[in-house]
């Protein structure tokens with residue numbers, strides 16, 4: 001319907017989550033009308049994001065260096081590790097200001113329907129960390145969903161024989177949702193009131 005350079009941007013924007021064709025069209029025409037410098041900055045920011053950002057060699061958080069900003073922080077308690085499904089969940093936990101340990105990003109949750117088993121997640125990397133970093137407690141902060149609960153129980157079975165305590169966020173979180181549906185106060189309470197699995 002539009003000239004190729006316009007249509008291409010619309011098509012690419014429409015592939016992003018939560019953006020339908022109408023919004024994609026509106027955004028494309030918005031980009032045509034803003035200052036050229038602003039549009040260029042957005043383009044370069046996306047390029048830099050993909051070129052410079054990689055995964056932390058320790059916890060698999062996103063980072064621009066070998067170790068992420070949390071792993072680089074010397075005051076963090078290395079014996080306490082919060083296990084999350086996705087890197088963006090780290091920001092959700094950090095906002096509660098109730099957690100001072102490190103993280104481990106699994107890369108998803110166990111889901112037989114989607115064919116995701118423990119081998120598709122970063123379980124082995126976590127076991128290796130427990131053996132080398134002196135970790136004594138793991139908090140399973142997977143989502144309050146069937147998959148998240150299954151993953152937490154699997155973590156408990158896998159890690160308790162290694163001598164670590166495995167705990168789960170306390171109830172009060174919205175069931176079936178993602179962690180980021182919870183407000184900071186609820187999530188902070190769930191962290192403090194975590195129970196051993």
Ligand SMILES: [Zn+2]
Pocket residue numbers: 056057058059060061067068069070071
């Ligand atoms: Zn890290």
